Amino acid sequence: MATASSSSSSAQPLRILLRVRPFLPSEAASSGAPCVSLVDGYPGSEVTVKLKDQYTSRSEHYNLDAFFGQENSVSEIFDREVSPLIPGIFEGTNATVFAYGATGSGKTFTMQGTEDCPGLIPLAVSTILDLARCTGTWCCVDISYYEVYMERCYDLLEPKAKEIMALEDKDGNLQLKGLCWTPVQSMEEFEELYSIGVQRRKVAHTGLNDVSSRSHAVFSVRVSTSVVKGKLNLIDLAGSEDNRRTMNQGIRLQESSKINQSLLALSNVISALNTNERKIPYRGSKLTRILQDSLGGSSCAVMIACLNPAEYQEAVNTICVAAPSRHIVSYMSSASKPETPKVKVDMEDKLRAWLESKGKTKSIQRTNGLFSPSARKTPSSMSHMKQPTFSKISTRVKAMDQDAVLPSANPCKEVKKSDSSLRRALLPISSNVNQQTSDTDNSSILLEPNTPVVTCNILEKIPAATPLDKFNALGSTLKVGMTLVYFITI
Missing domain, CATH: 3.40.850.10 (Kinesin motor domain)
Known part of the structure; x- marks a missing residue:
């Protein structure tokens, strides 16, 4: 009208x-x-x-x-x-x-x-x-x-x-x-x-x-x-x-x-x-x-x-x-003019074209994942990997919840015992964690779906470090942990 x-x-x-x-x-x-x-x-x-x-x-x-x-x-x-x-x-x-x-x-x-x-x-x-x-x-x-x-x-x-x-x-x-x-x-x-x-x-x-x-x-x-x-x-x-x-x-x-x-x-x-x-x-x-x-x-x-x-x-x-x-x-x-028909604009296509014109084609896949649910597909570099299943994740979360409610006479001892296996899993990367995190783009870290969520006390691996070194090591560990959680959830 x-x-x-x-x-x-x-x-x-x-x-x-x-x-x-x-x-x-x-x-x-x-x-x-x-x-x-x-x-x-x-x-x-x-x-x-x-x-x-x-x-x-x-x-x-x-x-x-x-x-x-x-x-x-x-x-x-x-x-x-x-x-x-x-x-x-x-x-x-x-x-x-x-x-x-x-x-x-x-x-x-x-x-x-x-x-x-x-x-x-x-x-x-x-x-x-x-x-x-x-x-x-x-x-x-x-x-x-x-x-x-x-x-x-x-x-x-x-x-x-x-x-x-x-x-x-x-x-x-x-x-x-x-x-x-x-x-x-x-x-x-x-x-x-x-x-x-x-x-x-x-x-x-x-x-x-x-x-x-x-x-x-x-x-x-x-x-x-x-x-x-x-x-x-x-x-x-x-x-x-x-x-x-x-x-x-x-x-x-x-x-x-x-x-x-x-x-x-x-x-x-x-x-x-x-x-x-x-x-x-x-x-x-x-x-x-x-x-x-x-x-x-x-x-x-x-x-x-x-x-x-x-x-x-x-x-x-x-x-x-x-x-x-x-x-x-x-x-x-004057002039009660008819409205110009509204043209539906595909903003995703416009954004993709703009990124390609700027030479940022590597960012398109990440952008698609943010703006379009249908675009959340496995990139070609990850097509050979096994996708995580909801049952495995839910089983792991359930087991963690059960462990969390178990009574323990010595909580500190139980935590130390449960962390021993995690320390061994993280041992290959804990010796030089600062260098690895600075040279690697967090968004490019890929994990196998069955990779466990690991934590360790990185400060124990640096007994003679200064307080500043301990702070930097702890920050790097947090970055790695957040990256792992992100890729597992998506």
């Missing part, structure tokens, strides 16, 4: 758009002028909008990045704000577009659209598929669609209601375990899958909306090439609700409570980011965990604040959350 490797990063502030939906037929008769209007600005620059309450003449001004009035279509929003993000997806960047607002403000229409007026999701998929065909190289387009209902995530593209586990990886990034990614190659395939997901999303009738979304819906398009992976998230948030007006009861009241809690957690995150708090409460809800990468993370983000032109107080509440979000900065990291 891929791991994010940031080859470069650039600061990108959260872009805030304002969309005012047209009056509904039921609102046109009772409403006069819309409560929000454009005061100053032009496309591509900062705009100033005015909110005015027609009953109290109260007015407020806010600065935003773009304004789309009742006369502007969804396709205009896509061409000006969403379409410029798509080429970066093919370069390995991530982007998020999410609609925020009160219930009945036109969020779902903006993201989903209708058959005659497609929303941002079908427009984005169509553009991505067209670019994928023109790349000239291998490119795969996958989609996923899930909802956050009552603080639980469910895959909308699965036949059965399958809950998705939201987990964190070792880097603290959110991973959705069990989310299904489905490849699409044409708009026909997309429309078939998307319509299934739309039908499975939780909706219900409320006092303010005939078809009210009861969950946050997250649609993602992932573009994979042979070099990088990029992703575009298109999120339709459920709207905040005033239960005094909606008259929700039972399960609808519980749904409304969860929706309002998650949107409150979102406003708390935005407030903490604006005040540069050390700890940002991303864990306040599943929604804020999903939006963490888009709010102060590494993803380019666009927020579409949707307003009902007939509801002044709802418009104020929405813009009070949206306008301060302009100061949130994300540091986009």
Whole structure:
């Protein structure tokens, strides 16, 4: 799979758009002028909008990045704000577009659209598929669609209601375990899958909306090439609700409570980011965990604040959350690149080649014995020797253990008696032990397997020696003994 490797990063502030939906037929008769209007600005620059309450003449001004009035279509929003993000997806960047607002403000229409007026999701998929065909190289387009209902995530593209586990990886990034990614190659395939997901999303009738979304819906398009992976998230948030007006009861009241809690957690995150708090409460809800990468993370983000032109107080509440979000900065990291396959390196072969290049071929056999169990073979110079058997060694050790526990009235006499045979075995080499040990490489001493482990009091053989000579002789004897033990054990 891929791991994010940031080859470069650039600061990108959260872009805030304002969309005012047209009056509904039921609102046109009772409403006069819309409560929000454009005061100053032009496309591509900062705009100033005015909110005015027609009953109290109260007015407020806010600065935003773009304004789309009742006369502007969804396709205009896509061409000006969403379409410029798509080429970066093919370069390995991530982007998020999410609609925020009160219930009945036109969020779902903006993201989903209708058959005659497609929303941002079908427009984005169509553009991505067209670019994928023109790349000239291998490119795969996958989609996923899930909802956050009552603080639980469910895959909308699965036949059965399958809950998705939201987990964190070792880097603290959110991973959705069990989310299904489905490849699409044409708009026909997309429309078939998307319509299934739309039908499975939780909706219900409320006092303010005939078809009210009861969950946050997250649609993602992932573009994979042979070099990088990029992703575009298109999120339709459920709207905040005033239960005094909606008259929700039972399960609808519980749904409304969860929706309002998650949107409150979102406003708390935005407030903490604006005040540069050390700890940002991303864990306040599943929604804020999903939006963490888009709010102060590494993803380019666009927020579409949707307003009902007939509801002044709802418009104020929405813009009070949206306008301060302009100061949130994300540091986009490019190119989520696939990992280079790990090549298994045979360090033993490398070491052998290095030794041969240095002319140290005589040390290869010893090195093999240290690094590889399979390489512990008898060298050619020792092939004629009988290998020691475990039974002989264990018999010798057992006999030594039995001798060690025998009671003795005169221990010194017993030790002297047992050492007499050992002294005779060592007599040929004890006369000049210093010269033998200095002229001989300890690692080249070879013994017959049945050679007994011998010890002797070498100091008795040098009665007239000085203390220094006795010390040197004793040290040489210890070296020889350790060498014998080493070759017997291997």
